[in-house]
Amino acid sequence: MIGGRSRRDGPMMRSIGHRSRIAVAIAVGVFFGCVFAFLYPHGLFVSIPRVHSRTSIRQLNSSSCESSQGIHMLKLEFVAASEENAKLKNQVRELTEKLRLAEQGEDNARKQVLVLGKQQKAGPFGTVKSLRTNPTVIPDKSVNPRLAKILKKLALRQELIVALANSNVKDMLEVWFSSIKKVGIPNYLVVALDEEIANFCRQNNVPVYERDADEGIDSIGRTGGNHAVSGLKFHILREFLQLGYSVLLSDVDIVYLQNPFDHLHRDSDIESMTDGHDNQTAYGYDDVFDEPSMGWARYAHTMRMWVYNSGFFFIRPTIPSIELLDRVAGRLSRVKAWDQAVFNEELFFPSHPGYDGLHASRRTLDFYLFMNSKVLFKTVRKDAKLRKLKPVIVHLNYHPDKLERMKAVVEYYVNGKHNALEPFPLGSE
Structure with a gap:
């Protein structure tokens, strides 16, 4: 049975195997056809006309x-x-x-608003009062680390008296610091402009600061007269303010009779003594200018006051104060001018076409307490009541015989010599 079944199934199986091989061959052919069609879409043999070959x-x-x-x-x-x-x-x-600058300005404005207070509505009539005190700068010790160490030990409440001196004013300087010691003022400093003054201060136990070498400035400091040295102070004072200290700048032709720090208001950027000699000249007045050719409009009203004295002023470490020093020092470095005139022009001239005025607050000190020599010799010594008044300081700014008059002021106010002022004429001879 087995053998019979094999004979019957043999031809059938051979037929099926033959058909399978044909199917496989067809499948392989189709596969390779697809591959060549994919790889050679334009045919395996592409003829290139000769006419195009030369052109190519x-x-x-x-x-x-x-x-x-x-x-x-x-x-x-x-x-x-x-x-x-x-x-x-x-x-x-x-x-x-x-x-960056705009953001910095906005930041400064924001800080100032925070310092000065929030925005507020105006109050009832007669109750509104504006703020006048600018915020102080952030101290920068990197400006002058050596000076910063000196001031940290010397200053009281971040304040001190500062005077510049060279050997030309040695005798007046001695009267100056002797009067300060007599009153008992500890926070004062002499900026020595030459070695002789530095040694002189050390010998007399006077706080002294010698600046680092600066050829241009030092030549003025060593050999310059009063006006040259006076102009130099605006450049030097900047470092004190940058370090965060308020400075009572003082010339050396001044006699101290009381502690000036007890009589300052500290509500302005600048507090200065005046060259005025009465209420009008010191604090301002309406001066009428007459021009007859104008007829009906012949009278023009003007506001006038006598200048601030650049030899004695209290300056706080604010941005307007530093800008003032920069403006004055800058102008004095470019043109030959009197430092006191430039100081007042920058402080008082308003903004106008071609010029941006300084936005600094200022206060005029009491001219009887912070007295100039014109007030003393013209008015006070001749008035019985005023003679009893003891000023804070006397500045011998109006007279050239400074040393003799300084000694007379000491004799009169300190030693009680009542006729010490009498021998001197009103003005200079």
Whole structure:
């Protein structure tokens, strides 16, 4: 049975195997056809007409020339783009700096608002009073670390008296610091402009500061007269303010009779003694200018006051104060001028076309307490009541015989010699 079944199934199986091989061959053919169709979509053999071959060669030659020119043009474009990029970077840098400054200004304004107080409504009539005190700067010890150490030990409540001196004023300086010691003022400092004064101060136990070498400034300090040294102080004072200290700047032709720090108001950027000699000249008045040719409008009213004395003023470490010092020192370095005139012009001239005025608050000190020598010799010594008044300081600014009059002031107010002022004339001879 087994053998019989094999004979019957043999032809059938051979037929099935033959058909399978044909199917496999067809499948393989289709597969390779698909592969060639994918890899060679335009056929395996593509004829290139001869007419195009020469054209292609010419195009190849011309394209090589054009490519070198193209490279050159690309280089030029690259250079131009680089320059434009540099310009854009500079513009971005400038805009960034402007933005930084604007943010800094906004930040300063915000800080000032925080210091001065929040915005508020105006009160009833007659009750409104504006704020006058600017905030002090943040101290910067990096400006002058050596000076910062001296001031930290010497100053009281971040305040001190400062005087500049060279050997030309040695005798007056001695009367100056002797009167300070007599009153008992501990917070004062002499900025020595030469070695002789530095040694003189050390010998007399006077606090002294010798600046680091500065050829231009030091030449003025060593050999300059009163006006030259007076102009120099605006440059030097800046460091004191940057370090966060209020300075009572003092010339050496001044006699101290009381502690001036007990009589300051500290409500302004600048508190200064005046060259005025009465209420009008010291504090201001309406001066009428007469021009008859104008007829009905012949009278013009003007506001006048006598100048502040640049030899004695209290200056707080605020931005307007530092700007004042910069303005005065800058002008004095460019033009030959009297420092007191420049000091007052920068302090009082308002903003006008071509000029931005200084926004600094100021106070005029009591001219009987902070007395100039014109007030003393013209008015006080001749008035029985005023003679009994003891001023805070006397500044011998109106007279050239300063040393003799300083000694007379000491004799009169300190030693009680009632006729000590009598021998001197009203003015200079």
